[in-house]
Amino acid sequence: MIGSLPPAAVMILGALFVPLLRGRARTGWVLLLPIASLAALLALGEGEFGQVSIFSYELTLVRIDGLSRIFGWLFHIAAFIGLIFARRGGSALEDASALVYAGAAVGAVGAGDLITLFVFWELLALSSVFLVWARGTERSYRAGIRYLIIQVGSGVILLAGIIAHARATGSVAFDHLGTETLGTKLILLGIGIKAAFPLLHNWLTDAYPEATYSGAVFLSAFTTKVAVYALARGYAGTDLLIWVGVVMTMFPIFYAVIENDLRRVLGYSMINQIGFMVCGVGIGTEMAVNGAVAHAFNDVLFKGLLFMSTGALLYRAGTTKCSELGGLYKSMPKTAGLCIVGAASISAFPLFSGFVSKSMVMAAALEQNLDVVWLFLLFASAGVLHHAGIKIPFYGFFGPDSGIRTKEAPTSMLIAMGMAAFLCVFNGTFPTLFLYPNLPYEVTYVPFTSAHVISQLQLLFFAVLAFVWLRLSDREPHELPSTNLDADWFYRRFGKGLALAAGGVTSRLRDAVAARSVAAAGSAIGSARRYMGPTGVLGRTWPTGTNVIWVAILLLVFLLLYYASTPVTSAPPPP
Amino acid sequence: MASDKRDMGEQVKDRGRHYFDDPKRWKRLIAILIVVCAVVFALDIANPILYRMTGFELRHPERNWEGFPEFYAVYGFLAYTAIVYTAKLLRKGVMRDEDYYDR
Numbered sequence: 001m002i003g004s005l006p007p008a009a010v011m012i013l014g015a016l017f018v019p020l021l022r023g024r025a026r027t028g029w030v031l032l033l034p035i036a037s038l039a040a041l042l043a044l045g046e047g048e049f050g051q052v053s054i055f056s057y058e059l060t061l062v063r064i065d066g067l068s069r070i071f072g073w074l075f076h077i078a079a080f081i082g083l084i085f086a087r088r089g090g091s092a093l094e095d096a097s098a099l100v101y102a103g104a105a106v107g108a109v110g111a112g113d114l115i116t117l118f119v120f121w122e123l124l125a126l127s128s129v130f131l132v133w134a135r136g137t138e139r140s141y142r143a144g145i146r147y148l149i150i151q152v153g154s155g156v157i158l159l160a161g162i163i164a165h166a167r168a169t170g171s172v173a174f175d176h177l178g179t180e181t182l183g184t185k186l187i188l189l190g191i192g193i194k195a196a197f198p199l200l201h202n203w204l205t206d207a208y209p210e211a212t213y214s215g216a217v218f219l220s221a222f223t224t225k226v227a228v229y230a231l232a233r234g235y236a237g238t239d240l241l242i243w244v245g246v247v248m249t250m251f252p253i254f255y256a257v258i259e260n261d262l263r264r265v266l267g268y269s270m271i272n273q274i275g276f277m278v279c280g281v282g283i284g285t286e287m288a289v290n291g292a293v294a295h296a297f298n299d300v301l302f303k304g305l306l307f308m309s310t311g312a313l314l315y316r317a318g319t320t321k322c323s324e325l326g327g328l329y330k331s332m333p334k335t336a337g338l339c340i341v342g343a344a345s346i347s348a349f350p351l352f353s354g355f356v357s358k359s360m361v362m363a364a365a366l367e368q369n370l371d372v373v374w375l376f377l378l379f380a381s382a383g384v385l386h387h388a389g390i391k392i393p394f395y396g397f398f399g400p401d402s403g404i405r406t407k408e409a410p411t412s413m414l415i416a417m418g419m420a421a422f423l424c425v426f427n428g429t430f431p432t433l434f435l436y437p438n439l440p441y442e443v444t445y446v447p448f449t450s451a452h453v454i455s456q457l458q459l460l461f462f463a464v465l466a467f468v469w470l471r472l473s474d475r476e477p478h479e480l481p482s483t484n485l486d487a488d489w490f491y492r493r494f495g496k497g498l499a500l501a502a503g504g505v506t507s508r509l510r511d512a513v514a515a516r517s518v519a520a521a522g523s524a525i526g527s528a529r530r531y532m533g534p535t536g537v538l539g540r541t542w543p544t545g546t547n548v549i550w551v552a553i554l555l556l557v558f559l560l561l562y563y564a565s566t567p568v569t570s571a572p573p574p575p
Numbered sequence: 576m577a578s579d580k581r582d583m584g585e586q587v588k589d590r591g592r593h594y595f596d597d598p599k600r601w602k603r604l605i606a607i608l609i610v611v612c613a614v615v616f617a618l619d620i621a622n623p624i625l626y627r628m629t630g631f632e633l634r635h636p637e638r639n640w641e642g643f644p645e646f647y648a649v650y651g652f653l654a655y656t657a658i659v660y661t662a663k664l665l666r667k668g669v670m671r672d673e674d675y676y677d678r
Binding site: 139253254255257258260327329330366371378379382383385386398450451454455456457458459460461462463464465466467468470475476477480481482483484485486492493 | 593594595605608609611612615616618619633634635637638641645646647648649650651652653654655656658659661662663665666668669670671672673674675676677
């Protein structure tokens with residue numbers, strides 16, 4: 001029975017029953033669904049399924065190959081861990097939207113054609129916004145609206161590109177697309193918005209920190225990774241992406257250093273990590289694409305772990321702002337320890353997961369003689385250590401004591417974080433057991449060489465040393481309550497000001513036109529009243545005598561006219 | 576609007592002193608870091624000596640800059656410092672009040 005359903009349908013249809021269930025029944029149901037969905041996916045095996053023909057276009061609802069299967073695995077694991085994390089305090093709305101969201105992600109990476117991709121693409125946007133709105137604050141409501149506009153907009157651009165592409169080629173197959181035609185360029189732009197390309201990235205740093213404590217965990221897992229998948233499927237080897245990726249790894253690290261809200265730091269950190277993936281896709285060799293995919297897999301786990309530990313902070317301490325936190329390891333030692341595992345993984349310490357995947361992208365860059373790219377990526381690696389490796393655990397849990405005392409995170413949260421931490425160490429220590437064999441191409445890369453281990457340890461430990469020196473000499477940036485201007489200023493301030501100014505001009509114009517019209521209408525009514533009103537010449541009532549005179553005058557005129565018009569002829573002679 | 580949902584727990588009594596309340600513990604941690612740094616630093620110096628004695632190399636530089644001794648250590652230290660100083664500079668340009676967009 002399960003085998004006949006597309007895997008995406010299991011979680012999406014299953015979500016419909018979530019509002020009917022309470023307590024343990026709901027917990028059991030929502031945790032069963034990702035397992036059943038993964039079983040359905042694995043039962044299908046590789047191949048193409050669900051071909052349907054609509055308006056002469058061939059749709060392939062499900063396509064499972066090496067690239068889509070690893071993302072399928074990833075999304076199911078992320079959904080399962082996230083749903084465990086959300087057990088405490090999560091509402092039925094959050095459970096249901098998380099399931100639809102996860103199902104849409106599974107559907108999108110399984111889409112064999114662009115139209116199916118588009119449908120799941122929009123479903124990703126529609127289902128995920130509830131994870132922001134569920135926070136229930138004014139800020140989250142506004143951030144959610146902005147998020148939805150941009151996400152749906154990305155879908156509209158994608159659709160425009162698909163239509164142009166389909167008209168040009170007659171095909172909607174989702175294979176390598178390239179950037180030659182207008183259609184594929186538009187598709188790239190649509191994907192680029194979801195992948196948080198530079199200047200298109202602010203929806204991420206805007207909305208994710210405003211989501212619920214568990215909502216941010218789901219958000220960090222799906223949308224951007226679907227975009228990375230779509231880039232790897234359609235645009236591998238596009239040179240432009242190499243430099244887009246480099247810029248993405250570079251600029252967020254500076255913002256992350258000065259950002260006060262830890263979950264917004266993680267938002268910038270996501271863009272930085274996606275930069276490594278985009279760069280790998282742009283290089284496009286088998287090793288580079290493998291690296292990008294492996295890093296996407298690891299990123300969901302360690303970024304999820306970091307979002308979970310900051311989510312636990314939000315749940316227990318009520319804030320994720322550096323300026324208000326500090327000393328929380330005293331109350332939440334287990335959460336602090338698990339956070340450090342996530343921090344070590346993203347910083348790519350040996351035996352942690354970042355070490356075995358990020359380095360694949362960098363090794364691929366060197367292999368292609370992209371030395372400058374490699375130097376930038378190495379620089380960005382030091383930046384990762386700053387904002388994710390040190391800032392998150394240090395200012396979240398160890399910095400100067402804020403005086404906040406609370407309880408350890410609830411057991412369900414600790415279990416979820418523990419699972420993610422286990423997978424981070426497992427993938428980092430034994431990459432050949434699960435991660436490497438499941439990558440789209442055969443892996444020849446060996447991460448654990450003495451050269452790689454030594455150079456990575458030198459890079460990281462000396463960067464930590466720099467932190468200690470800067471911190472002790474009071475050169476580290478202070479943690480200040482603040483907002484940092486980014487590209488979103490253009491629509492949140494400049495665009496808003498422009499819209500308000502334009503609105504002011506049009507409303508003044510409208511007022512002027514309305515005032516003139518009212519005046520003109522008033523004078524027209526006035527003159528009509530003057531001539532035809534009760535006292536007007538034409539409105540007067542006439543006495544009967546006047547009418548008799550008028551009738552007599554009319555008759556006289558008639559007679560005169562009659563005579564005037566009758567021809568004067570002599571009388572005919574008598575016969 | 577409903578308020579932010581969370582459970583901050585009961586007011587928990589603090590059990591007194593904690594691990595890092597003692598500044599000596601921080602100093603010990605920093606001392607360990609310095610020792611580790613010294614060890615990984617020394618590996619780059621030991622490498623050519625080891626190679627001359629045994630023919631075994633820990634690392635063979637593939638690029639010119641890798642041949643520069645302590646390239647990674649210096650790059651890590653300088654990159655980190657550069658990031659912090661650049662970010663402080665950036666802050667001068669972009670930092671606004673916390674409620675900048677709410678006003």
